Amino acid sequence: MSETQKQADACTMIIFGATGDLTKRKLFPALYNLAKAKFLPDNFAIVGVGRQEMTSEDFRSQIRGNLLEFIGKDIDKELLKWFEARTHYTGGDFADKKTFTELKKLLKELDKQFDIPENYFFYLATPPALFGLVTGKVGEIGLSAETDGWRRFIYEKPFGHDLESAKKLNAELQCLLKESQIYRIDHYLGKETVQNILVFRFGNSIFEPIWNRNYIDHVQITVAERLGVEQRGGYYETAGALRDMIPNHIFQLVTLTAMEPPVSFEADAVRNEQVKILRAIQTFSPEDVLKNTVRGQYGDGELDGKKKAAYRAEANVDPNSNTETFAALKISIDNWRWAGVPFYVRTGKRMAGKHSEIVVQFKKAPFMLFRETGIERLTTNRIIIHIQPDEGITLHFGAKIPGPIVNMGAVDMDFNYLDHFGDQISTGYERLLFDCMTGDATLFQRADMVEASWSIVSPVLDVWHAIPARDFPNYESGSWGPKESDALLENDGRKWKNTLD
Ligand code: BG6
DSSP states (O other), X not given: OOTTOOOOOSEEEEEETTTSHHIIIIIHHHHHHHXXXXXXXXXXEEEEXXXXXXXXXXXXXHHHHHHHHHHOTTOOHHHHHHHHHXXXXXXXXXXXXXXXXXXXXXXXXXXXXXXXXXOEEEEEOSOGGGHHHHHHHHHHTTOSSOSSSOEEEEEOSOOOSSHHHHXXXXXXXXXXXXXXXXXXXOGGGGSHHHHHHHHHHHSOSSSGGGSSTTTEEEEEEEEEOXXXXXXXXXXXXXXXXXXXXXXXXXXXXXXXXXXXXXXXXXXXXXXXXXXXXXXXXXXXXXXXXXXHXXXXXXXXXXXXXXXXXXXXXXXXXXXXXXXXXXXXXXXXXXXXXXXXXXXXXXXXXXXXXXXXXXXXXXXXXXXXXXXXXXXXXXXXXXXXXXXXXXXXXXXXXXXXXXXXXXXXXXXXXXXXXXXXXXXXXXXXXXXXXXXXXXXXXXXXXXXXXXXXXXXHHHHHHHHHHHSOOSSOSOEEEXXXXXXXHHHHHHTTTOOOOOXXX
């Protein structure tokens, strides 16, 4: 630990839904990484709460197995012991008060044992339908009011399934807690490259002067996945690509790319600027939905030489499903900086490559100086922020090809995270957990952000619901989505940048 490194506050983390996949794949490996880097204090404990009955010893041995699987055989044995001494489990029905009185008893014991000043953060890794119930029960036993230590609650996505349900959930939670206790998590904000967007834009002086409609032609944001819906057919049938990715992950990327410089790096200053962008996004009229949005569903196809089945053939999916696995939107931001600069966003499953990136495409040079030479077309300048994989930033520009005649080639200037900063092992949750333990809500969604995001996509969902897609499946597995998605840009004389990994 460096001398300036801050440690998390002494606290106990309580995980509801502790036997689920998230705890195993993300939360414990993230806690291990934080402890390894000495971000966790000794006055720290973890309590898993689940519906399953098991002893703390059983839970520890599960966690030990998971950590060995996710961290690998180089795991630090001493650290593992440190974790085991601090990990406990209590089981029971979430509707039963007894589950919570048992939890309270255990927390008091741990406070004493590890000298923890009653600081608790509750992680709700449960289905959203239980958010209100669990929060209410924690309140009933007197553990949500911040009388002694602090009390914070993290909620996993999805936060509502449309504007109405998000508003209802916000209202329900705000009756039980103060907004400053509510941490709505979006794991995209845990990604280093996403956090770097702010540093790149506002920590350097050379980009901001050209980051506007005078220089930028358009912005493309792609979050493409090669995976299909895997074991999540049941959830996905009720969600679809738009709900699953756009009002949360993709809108985080849009707001960080488009926002004005905040007055400080304080949570509300940053989030105020983000919400201004969401509110400036033009509302989709039904005509806009037909013209400026595209939906798709994957059919059979091939990836890496292997045959892949159509979405409708996946487990727990209706064979006539109308659920989209691809969504693309042309978004207009009505403000001084971005008027006339479209943001094209798309996301899809079973696409040709796994890549998430932001492409900022600049306008062409205004004068064709090289008309009389061999150069027929000028290179368009782009800044590409690679979010994953191969995290980094590329500047794309034209250069003279060596030789006696003037000819031009397109070249890339690359910054790659791995080359410069080495391989930082991270699950993406470390920063977010740490921020919650130190009370920094900058990277968490505020109620107004969630509602503003849903109000942008709700009219799209309404039209898509009213007019079922007749052409599904309309893209092959292993492709770049339906042809209408290409047409969305081609109609404007533009083209998606497709990258293969
Ligand atoms: C989740 C979605 O929030 O994000 C998944 O529910 C999606 O459907 C995942 O696969 C993508 O996350 P990442 O970090 O792999 O880009």
